[in-house]
Amino acid sequence: MIHSAPRLRMIPVGDDEMNNAKSWVHIADLGKHVGCLVSVRGWLQAHRSSGKVAFLQLRDGSGFCQCVVAADVPDAFAKTASLTLESSLTVVGEVRADQRAPGGFELLVRELDVIHIAAEYPISRKAHGTDFLMNHRHLWLRSPRQTAILRIRHRLIQAMRAFFDERGFTLIDTPLLTPGAAEGAGTLFPVDYFGDPVYLAQTGQLYLESAAMALGKVYCFGPTFRAEKSKTRRHLTEFWMLEPEVAFAELPEIAELAEALVMELVTTALRDCQAELAHLGREVAPLQKIALPFPRCTYSEVVDLLHSGQVRSQLEADMVAAENRLGELRAQLAEAEEARGGARKQWQQERLDQTLQQVREEIREVETRIRNLPAHMESAATFAWGQDLGGDEETIVSRQFDAPVIITHYPKTVKAFYMKPDPQDPRVVLNLDMIAPEGYGEIIGGSQREEDEHALLARMDEEGMDRAAYEWYVDLRRYGSVPHGGFGLGVERVVAWICGLRHIRETIPFPRLMGRLTP
RNA sequence: UCCGGCGUAGCUCAAUGGUAGAGCGGGUGGCUGUUAACCACUAGGUUGUAGGUUCGAGCCCUACCGCCGGAGCCA
Numbered sequence: 006m007i008h009s010a011p012r013l014r015m016i017p018v019g020d021d022e023m024n025n026a027k028s029w030v031h032i033a034d035l036g037k038h039v040g041c042l043v044s045v046r047g048w049l050q051a052h053r054s055s056g057k058v059a060f061l062q063l064r065d066g067s068g069f070c071q072c073v074v075a076a077d078v079p080d081a082f083a084k085t086a087s088l089t090l091e092s093s094l095t096v097v098g099e100v101r102a103d104q105r106a107p108g109g110f111e112l113l114v115r116e117l118d119v120i121h122i123a124a125e126y127p128i129s130r131k132a133h134g135t136d137f138l139m140n141h142r143h144l145w146l147r148s149p150r151q152t153a154i155l156r157i158r159h160r161l162i163q164a165m166r167a168f169f170d171e172r173g174f175t176l177i178d179t180p181l182l183t184p185g186a187a188e189g190a191g192t193l194f195p196v197d198y199f200g201d202p203v204y205l206a207q208t209g210q211l212y213l214e215s216a217a218m219a220l221g222k223v224y225c226f227g228p229t230f231r232a233e234k235s236k237t238r239r240h241l242t243e244f245w246m247l248e249p250e251v252a253f254a255e256l257p258e259i260a261e262l263a264e265a266l267v268m269e270l271v272t273t274a275l276r277d278c279q280a281e282l283a284h285l286g287r288e289v290a291p292l293q294k295i296a297l298p299f300p301r302c303t304y305s306e307v308v309d310l311l312h313s314g315q316v317r318s319q320l321e322a323d324m325v326a327a328e329n330r331l332g333e334l335r336a337q338l339a340e341a342e343e344a345r346g347g348a349r350k351q352w353q354q355e356r357l358d359q360t361l362q363q364v365r366e367e368i369r370e371v372e373t374r375i376r377n378l379p380a381h382m383e384s385a386a387t388f389a390w391g392q393d394l395g396g397d398e399e400t401i402v403s404r405q406f407d408a409p410v411i412i413t414h415y416p417k418t419v420k421a422f423y424m425k426p427d428p429q430d431p432r433v434v435l436n437l438d439m440i441a442p443e444g445y446g447e448i449i450g451g452s453q454r455e456e457d458e459h460a461l462l463a464r465m466d467e468e469g470m471d472r473a474a475y476e477w478y479v480d481l482r483r484y485g486s487v488p489h490g491g492f493g494l495g496v497e498r499v500v501a502w503i504c505g506l507r508h509i510r511e512t513i514p515f516p517r518l519m520g521r522l523t524p
Numbered sequence: 525u526c527c528g529g530c531g532u533a534g535c536u537c538a539a540u541g542g543u544a545g546a547g548c549g550g551g552u553g554g555c556u557g558u559u560a561a562c563c564a565c566u567a568g569g570u571u572g573u574a575g576g577u578u579c580g581a582g583c584c585c586u587a588c589c590g591c592c593g594g595a596g597c598c599a
Binding site: 051055056058060076103126127128135139207229231239240244370372376377395438447493494496498499 | 560562
């Protein structure tokens, strides 16, 4: 944290210069100034008052601090009466260590200046629904849970870039406006470009391959856009992707790079974001179990697994477990409803109401799972070689392991034209997907690229693609073509997984989802 | 696009087809150590929209709108 440290003077209480104190201190640093008079500025996050003492909880972005205003400081005390939630203010006071203060330190206020009295703040300290919170995303960001997520996101992005910078990669910014592409045009957002239709990029890869031929090891980090009409907890229409591309690298090397990156992210979070993960209630044991190398299997092995009795009995066990859970929850619901009727105290009622809501929500979830499980069993048992793996299949596979799992060698028919077929078995390509544990889905997709001009052109023809539009891309195979490959990592999915979030919408400051563009 | 769920006060939620309620938040007053403070009082409603069934609809039926979750597709 940067503050005016060089000019900071710690002024002992009672010093005549007290009133000239302009030593702004960040709340995170209060512990260094116990017994001194300091100034703090921030927003009022919570307040309580008795007749003769008021407690103000101030947030300044670095932390939270309880400010105590006693009635024997009449000027300041009078001002506390007008304060509303999220009002901005500055206070001057003495830092004290006190067990009763959240965080262990508090400020005994001498002066209080109001910067702005906030209008009635829509977000209370009580529970809100997601629609309401999403409509107030610009304010929701101020809540401790959201700031914790944003800090973890920041730290992980820092670690991603450091990972590649330290390995000699060069950052390449790829264009976001791209000409009409044959590949998956239905999932691209069209943009009017001086009268011509162009599209928002869904990957920087083709451009990155060009740059890899110039610089050897490159990566891009930027937003990508998918117009898929997906309304699930794993999808955004605008999300950030980290894509490395490496010249002379073949599939095994790409896989090693991918697992080293993800391992580094997990290690970073566990080391540097303990407080934030704790605040989110993230159980860290599953993250701590992760170690290199990550398990690997081929698509064909996954198909065999899906057909196995192992998976069948696991899904049957899931069904029994879900039904048992549902029974438990219904009993819990009935019990809580009865207790609710008999509850006298308000706080008891409130607590029970909250329990009721949680139980009802989980019941809906378990019911959904029970509805879907027969379909999962059916699709696993009848899964035919050549189909693409769906989210259900991925989840089934990932549950066999404690770490992210790398699946390679998919049928070429379900993968992109630029992926290189396996010389040992041309039905499959040299690709990799990495599936996160705990049902968070695919976090990485990548491959070794086809480096032969004629093979690439043949694949483009098969896909019915316009050769002219990709002349420049094919050129890379005409001037010193080399084996190369890379992958893309979905930043938000990684953040959601590491934070243990139920929904991806909280991983990005202003999520763009199907049907939601504001704020 | 398909399947399921939900829509009641500013917010979170109650309410057998029979007088629409509570808590929080707001307002007023009280309280010298609060931790989602507490206590008392108070204001606050076209039950998403439009039809229908019924003596009577927040509740039942139909359509539409909105939101949530899931499938497909993907990172």
